[in-house]
Amino acid sequence: MSIPLLAAVSSSTEETVRPIADFHPTLWGNHFLKSAADVETIDAATQEQHAALKQEVRRMITTTANKLAQKLHMIDAAQRLGVAYHFEKEIEDELGKVSHDLDSDDLYVVSLRFRLFRQQGVKISCDVFEKFKDDEGKFKESLINDIRGVLSLYEAAYLAIRGEDILDEAIVFTTTHLNSIISISDHSHVNSNLAEKIRHSLQIPLRKAAARLEARYFLDIYSRDDLHDETLLKFAKLDFNILQAAHQKEASIMTRWWNDLGFPKKVPYARDRVVETYIWMLLGVSYESNLAFGRIFASKVVCIISIIDDTFDAYGTFEELTLFTEAVTRWDIGLIDTLPEYMKFIFKALLDIYREAEEELAKEGRSYGIPYAKQMMQELIILYFTQAKWLYKGYVPSFDEYKSVALRSIGLRTLGVASFVDLGDFIATKDNFECILKNAKSVKATETIVRLMDDIAGYKFEQKRAHIPSAVQCYKNQHGVSEEEAVKELLLEVADSWKDINEELLNPTTVPLPMLQRILYFARSGHFIYDDGHDRYTHSLMMKRQVALLLTEPLAI
CATH class of the missing domain: 1.10.600.10 (Farnesyl Diphosphate Synthase)
Structure with missing residues (x-):
């Protein structure tokens, strides 16, 4: 592969003018050359503890109670905490068990199920959200009382493909109400941890979030969640x-x-x-x-x-x-x-x-x-x-x-x-x-x-x-x-x-x-x-x- 050589922009007798940018110097220098020497090798006891906890979390994912919400919540937590790569087969199998469970009228559950399946590459229909619309074809205003459900719908809507108007409408509906929730100076009507989740999601929807950064953020949020599982968190x-x-x-x-x-x-x-x-x-x-x-x-x-x-x-x-x-x-x-x-x-x-x-x-x-x-x-x-x-x-x-x-x-x-x-x-x-x-x-x-x-x-x-x-x-x-x-x-x-x-x-x-x-x-x-x-x-x-x-x-x- 070759290209034709073009004329030079300056002659040898002219001073070369270069459009140099003003980039700031490195912020880290040799920091990691020094810090690497201080990194302790993971000892055998820690490795054994990690392996034992891994087995326990695997058991929890595969034996979670048959209640749909609990199973989905456990899978979602494992994914957002950045440890789902250890349990890909188990998660696929467990989601397969609830693939036909369409009876729920809970906005949180329906939205979470939709998001998890689409994240898994399953083309679940967006028609599952039609039940949450009123006679005029708009999302029911009563939904705004279910803050956790509205947040779940917001995250699910970012898995949309072209032509799925209902999900575009969902983003507008949920964004409006979530912004309204966190704009109120008195947050006594909403759990502080949930308010923090809302602020974070409005800034960067989960679908667009880099997994490693999201895991680091979610580790803090999950630890403050009243429903967190201590074994999963420790692992x-x-x-x-x-x-x-x-x-x-x-x-x-x-x-x-x-x-x-x-x-x-x-x-x-x-x-x-x-x-x-x-x-x-x-x-x-x-x-x-x-x-x-x-x-x-x-x-x-x-x-x-x-x-x-x-x-x-x-x-x-x-x-x-x-x-x-x-x-x-x-x-x-x-x-x-x-x-x-x-x-x-x-x-x-x-x-x-x-x-x-x-x-x-x-x-x-x-x-x-x-x-x-x-x-x-x-x-x-x-x-x-x-x-x-x-x-x-x-x-x-x-x-x-x-x-x-x-x-x-x-x-x-x-x-x-x-x-x-x-x-x-x-x-x-x-x-x-x-x-x-x-x-x-x-x-x-x-x-x-x-x-x-x-x-x-x-x-x-x-x-x-x-x-x-x-x-x-x-x-x-x-x-x-x-x-x-x-x-x-x-x-x-x-x-x-x-x-x-x-x-x-x-x-x-x-x-x-x-x-x-x-x-x-x-x-x-x-x-x-x-x-x-x-x-x-x-x-x-x-x-x-x-x-x-x-x-x-x-x-x-």
């Missing part, structure tokens, strides 16, 4: 701490790799965000201990993508970017001498990341995914170069043309394929790689969510220097609307994209569910990074608290 806390210790060590591995290669000194213009990158992958790829390889590989890939992105956006000249694109698309170390010194370092680091992963996977006969991973990286760089040409020519594309390039340049396919390599021989196959990259509706939907939210969060900061056009600018120009109206329309497109993800996760047939679930995790992590018009990755002080919760603060047991 969840212990499981969280065991995983946290492993994650601290992985953060140390990433920090050492970053420092040993000398990224901070050799590319000082780029964002120094190795810890934040690792957290992003912890949220967007996996958190289970047996998936560490894919998580670390994906973290390294995103680190190098971030540096390349900053090189294209905030440092490289057009001539340099042309040479770099040529080298990557040919994937030839022999072209390294054509590059300026700082790009030689980036190019070698890029090739080494994939070479080392391929060598490691080859030991287990699992390196077949790496060629696809390389191909996606090559395509990403070509997309970056297309956007660089827009900037060089002062060209503002139509919104449709912008999306044809910028959705894919968000890097989801590059990251996705890199993360799929640890999913096992029966999932990470050639056919499945090609199927998800060519046909998966959820891939384009997630690209839309992350790209549009990224652009909404970053376009004002990026306007401070020469920068490629954003979705906001392109939409505004094409449709002749204000900036505010453009943002509003883009957010509507984001909302529809969530529905597309939901649809593809219902009884998937062509793409394995674990792959599709990982696409969902990417969407959730992107939502966290770019929610509320903020870029928490670039301006990482805004995610410092979440990093601390996940990596530095164990739970008291």
Whole structure:
């Protein structure tokens, strides 16, 4: 694969002008190199306690009283506490036992059952909510007295697919009443723990919440719930701490790799965000201990993508970017001498990341995914170069043309394929790689969510220097609307994209569910990074608290 070399933007006699961004320095430095030495190895007694509690929770899930509400509540708690990965088969079996139990008139139970089944990939009909409407086709006003039920309906409605008007109506109805509940200064009419749940859910609906962060939040909420199960809570806390210790060590591995290669000194213009990158992958790829390889590989890939992105956006000249694109698309170390010194370092680091992963996977006969991973990286760089040409020519594309390039340049396919390599021989196959990259509706939907939210969060900061056009600018120009109206329309497109993800996760047939679930995790992590018009990755002080919760603060047991 090769591209035509284009003319340079400056002559050798002119001073190079670089549109350098003002990124703040790292917040974490060598913190995890130091703290990793202090992480205590999980002793045998703790492991035995964890195993015993795990068996007890398994028994509880499978032998919970036949009362539907109790069974659903137990399954929901296990999922929200982040321990359901231990009991996937048991949960599937137990939900199967109540798949035809449609008699309940309890809004909480009906909504919870609907949400749990859709989360499981079962296309349960939204008609189950018709019974809660009045003769005029509106949700009954009497429902507002059932606060827990209204909250449950709110969470369930975010599992909607396109065309399910009743769920759109449910979001409007529940959001209005839940906001009214928490706006009342005197909360004596509602349990304080329930009020906190409402505030949290209004800020980030469960469907959009990154699982690891949601588990950490819910551990606190659940411990204050009068109906909590002490055995489940203790197991969840212990499981969280065991995983946290492993994650601290992985953060140390990433920090050492970053420092040993000398990224901070050799590319000082780029964002120094190795810890934040690792957290992003912890949220967007996996958190289970047996998936560490894919998580670390994906973290390294995103680190190098971030540096390349900053090189294209905030440092490289057009001539340099042309040479770099040529080298990557040919994937030839022999072209390294054509590059300026700082790009030689980036190019070698890029090739080494994939070479080392391929060598490691080859030991287990699992390196077949790496060629696809390389191909996606090559395509990403070509997309970056297309956007660089827009900037060089002062060209503002139509919104449709912008999306044809910028959705894919968000890097989801590059990251996705890199993360799929640890999913096992029966999932990470050639056919499945090609199927998800060519046909998966959820891939384009997630690209839309992350790209549009990224652009909404970053376009004002990026306007401070020469920068490629954003979705906001392109939409505004094409449709002749204000900036505010453009943002509003883009957010509507984001909302529809969530529905597309939901649809593809219902009884998937062509793409394995674990792959599709990982696409969902990417969407959730992107939502966290770019929610509320903020870029928490670039301006990482805004995610410092979440990093601390996940990596530095164990739970008291």
